[in-house]
Amino acid sequence: MKAYRKLNKLTDKQKLEFVKKQISFIGCDINLKRIGDNNMRIDATSNFNNNKKAIFSIEFGNDYVSVPRKILEDFAVFHNRYNIIKENIVPFSILKNLPSKRSEYYQIIDDIKDVTNISIYTLTFKAIENIKINRKTIYDFNLNEFFISKKNYRYRFIKNNL
Amino acid sequence: MLRFPNPGSNFESFIKVFKNFNDKLNNYIFNLDDMVFVTIEKNLTSSSGYTGSQAIHHSTKKDRSRDPLYNQLKMYSELYRLLGWIKSIEGTALKFLITPFGNEIAKANNVLELFIKSILCISVPNEGIVTKSNINLRPFYTIFKVIPYIENKISRDEMILSILSCKNDYGSSNIELIIDKIKNIRKRNKIDLNLNELSESSKIKINTLRNYTRVPIMFLRDTGLFENKSNFLVLTKEGNSVLNFVNKCIDFRLPDIKNIPEEKFNEFYIEIYELLFFNRKNKLFIDKYFSRLKIPKEKVILFNPFQQLNVTKLSNIFSWNVNKQNYKRDLIDKNTSNNYEKEIKTKLIFNPLNKKTNQKFTKSIPIKEILSAKTKNDIILISKKFCEDIIKYKKENFYALIENLFNELGFNCLNSRYGTNAERWDSKILYNNKIIPIEIKSPTEEIFLNIKGLRQALENKIILHSRYKDFSDINHSTLLVGFKYPNKRSDMTRLIQDIKKTFDIKIGVIDFYTLVFSFFWTINSSQQIEKEQILKLEGFLEK
Numbered sequence: 001m002k003a004y005r006k007l008n009k010l011t012d013k014q015k016l017e018f019v020k021k022q023i024s025f026i027g028c029d030i031n032l033k034r035i036g037d038n039n040m041r042i043d044a045t046s047n048f049n050n051n052k053k054a055i056f057s058i059e060f061g062n063d064y065v066s067v068p069r070k071i072l073e074d075f076a077v078f079h080n081r082y083n084i085i086k087e088n089i090v091p092f093s094i095l096k097n098l099p100s101k102r103s104e105y106y107q108i109i110d111d112i113k114d115v116t117n118i119s120i121y122t123l124t125f126k127a128i129e130n131i132k133i134n135r136k137t138i139y140d141f142n143l144n145e146f147f148i149s150k151k152n153y154r155y156r157f158i159k160n161n162l
Numbered sequence: 163m164l165r166f167p168n169p170g171s172n173f174e175s176f177i178k179v180f181k182n183f184n185d186k187l188n189n190y191i192f193n194l195d196d197m198v199f200v201t202i203e204k205n206l207t208s209s210s211g212y213t214g215s216q217a218i219h220h221s222t223k224k225d226r227s228r229d230p231l232y233n234q235l236k237m238y239s240e241l242y243r244l245l246g247w248i249k250s251i252e253g254t255a256l257k258f259l260i261t262p263f264g265n266e267i268a269k270a271n272n273v274l275e276l277f278i279k280s281i282l283c284i285s286v287p288n289e290g291i292v293t294k295s296n297i298n299l300r301p302f303y304t305i306f307k308v309i310p311y312i313e314n315k316i317s318r319d320e321m322i323l324s325i326l327s328c329k330n331d332y333g334s335s336n337i338e339l340i341i342d343k344i345k346n347i348r349k350r351n352k353i354d355l356n357l358n359e360l361s362e363s364s365k366i367k368i369n370t371l372r373n374y375t376r377v378p379i380m381f382l383r384d385t386g387l388f389e390n391k392s393n394f395l396v397l398t399k400e401g402n403s404v405l406n407f408v409n410k411c412i413d414f415r416l417p418d419i420k421n422i423p424e425e426k427f428n429e430f431y432i433e434i435y436e437l438l439f440f441n442r443k444n445k446l447f448i449d450k451y452f453s454r455l456k457i458p459k460e461k462v463i464l465f466n467p468f469q470q471l472n473v474t475k476l477s478n479i480f481s482w483n484v485n486k487q488n489y490k491r492d493l494i495d496k497n498t499s500n501n502y503e504k505e506i507k508t509k510l511i512f513n514p515l516n517k518k519t520n521q522k523f524t525k526s527i528p529i530k531e532i533l534s535a536k537t538k539n540d541i542i543l544i545s546k547k548f549c550e551d552i553i554k555y556k557k558e559n560f561y562a563l564i565e566n567l568f569n570e571l572g573f574n575c576l577n578s579r580y581g582t583n584a585e586r587w588d589s590k591i592l593y594n595n596k597i598i599p600i601e602i603k604s605p606t607e608e609i610f611l612n613i614k615g616l617r618q619a620l621e622n623k624i625i626l627h628s629r630y631k632d633f634s635d636i637n638h639s640t641l642l643v644g645f646k647y648p649n650k651r652s653d654m655t656r657l658i659q660d661i662k663k664t665f666d667i668k669i670g671v672i673d674f675y676t677l678v679f680s681f682f683w684t685i686n687s688s689q690q691i692e693k694e695q696i697l698k699l700e701g702f703l704e705k
Contacts, residue, residue, distance in 0.1 A: 030619065068621070069621050070617065072617065072621070072624070072665075073617050073620070073657065073661075074436075074660045076655070080660040080663045108624075110628070111627075111629065112624055112628075115624045115627045115628050116624065142216040144206040
């Protein structure tokens with residue numbers, strides 16, 4: 001996790017490249033948004049399980065609640081503009097760590113699931129690192145393990161706290 | 163002037179796009195449209211905010227020179243041709259084949275090494291690419307030859323003035339001239355003046371001259387050979403080892419090869435290619451040719467037949483089958499039309515007044531002027547004047563004013579208490595036991611409404627519908643109110659439609675001026691606003 005602590009010293013591009021590398025270790029070869037491409041709002045995309053597409057929204061700071069908002073926008077754009085059926089879009093929220101238990105983030109994730117039936121999966125840097133050091137990929141898990149919400153605000157596959 | 167096109171300044175994409183060509187097009191003759199198709203299919207490029215067939219649809223123009231995707235792939239093709247990865251077939255410049263060398267590159271584990279050797283071998287003139295200018299140039303090799311004499315660093319503008327615009331860099335005397343030129347540029351410190359002179363004499367704008375360096379800089383930087391330091395490209399450790407390699411190389415160009423009096427050219431080409439790129443040494447060959455050419459045996463001949471020779475010769479030398487079928491694209495649905503409205507807006511509708519509301523207004527209303535106004539234009543002017551000093555309003559005052567305006571227009575509007583997390587919307591309209599959430603952006607937060615506001619308006623509706631289902635009607639809109647509409651509404655318009663089609667949620671957008679005008683007009687004309695149009699608003703409300 002030392003590498004993650006040094007993230008603050010990197011430029012935005014370097015940070016994204018770093019996250020890209022980490023995610024590639026757990027089995028997703030992601031394409032980052034080109035810097036300056038205002039048409040493409042989604043931070044990163046990748047193929048997922050052959051026939052699906054994953055979209056990633058990455059937050060390096062503490063503005064956790066802005067991530068689900070961004071994902072909803074990305075989801076709508078991906079579905080309507082790129083003609084990808086909703087069931088084939090897998091949204092991931094990439095956070096440096098899980099928000100505190102009292103954060104509104106979890107409730108919003110539940111609200112979105114309730115109203116739109118979209119599950120936003122949360123991956124923290126520590127979760128990614130944990131999957132990586134156990135030599136697993138994201139495909140070794142049931143995606144529900146990453147559905148972090150008000151009812152379930154911890155990863156079950158990580159024993160210690162996050 | 164040697165011009166490098168710039169399809170994108172990212173080395174990783176540059177290689178990815180080519181690998182995809184190799185996967186899809188290796189066994190075919192293909193054209194630029196095929197290249198666009200396979201690139202789009204893999205989502206490796208986008209156009210006008212779209213990927214996939216929509217990107218092709220939005221990009222395709224009758225005038226191909228204005229077609230962004232076609233042009234981008236044309237630029238890629240020019241660079242891949244310079245590197246010898248693809249070749250134009252005989253007689254037509256815009257039909258291509260992937261070369262056996264390109265195929266090696268796409269499959270290689272040591273792409274970087276092969277790529278660096280490829281760029282060192284870029285030289286003009288060659289048989290593969292016709293250039294209008296009469297130049298004899300090997301730019302990347304020359305950069306490495308001069309770099310130790312210019313403090314191991316070179317700037318973008320120095321590259322333009324001394325290398326890309328050089329007419330002949332062949333031979334040690336020309337290399338010395340380039341070194342002197344760069345030293346002089348640094349000494350005189352009048353690089354802008356020199357650039358202006360070059361720009362005038364070549365009739366190319368300075369920005370365009372600089373754009374030609376984007377790709378060479380990307381090649382040098384992203385391969386790790388140079389790094390950016392205070393406006394200079396500075397040689398790195400990796401660059402230094404390439405410099406050592408360059409010093410071992412013999413700069414062979416097309417005219418040199420042609421001057422060799424030897425009938426067995428094919429053998430010569432194959433062996434120098436194998437030696438340079440794959441380090442496969444043929445002792446017999448080295449003994450035979452190197453001594454004849456008076457080249458020391460430890461040297462490497464820097465010449466790539468795939469970058470220098472035409473397709474017919476290459477086919478003959480490398481027994482390369484060039485009689486291939488044309489690539490057949492899967493049919494793209496040409497009827498895929500842009501199903502976006504250019505702008506979604508609703509014109510204000512007023513009805514006869516039933517009941518007058520008497521709210522206490524937080525800002526004095528120019529009531530006399532409104533009542534004495536004779537035309538709609540007068541009301542427009544009064545409204546505009548009223549809006550002028552609102553630009554300084556902070557959150558609290560602006561929110562209060564919006565609440566007042568909605569109430570004056572006959573709605574039951576109530577602002578949320580500051581800091582109440584359960585009510586994430588800034589204000590709400592209560593209507594028949596239902597809530598219409600309002601997201602407000604004060605001018606001190608942002609003068610022009612934007613995408614961020616739309617995101618929040620969408621979130622408001624989702625939270626309302628999830629947590630207070632009984633008070634939410636999906637047919638009602640979620641509103642975004644702010645100081646001004648953006649000058650260009652297309653981004654917001656498209657997103658509003660994306661959201662409607664994906665989540666079936668309507669977002670209505672209203673600016674302060676439209677609200678003020680509605681209010682003043684209701685006073686002047688003794689009418690009231692048609693409420694339904696606000697409650698079910700989708701897109702922008704217009705006076």
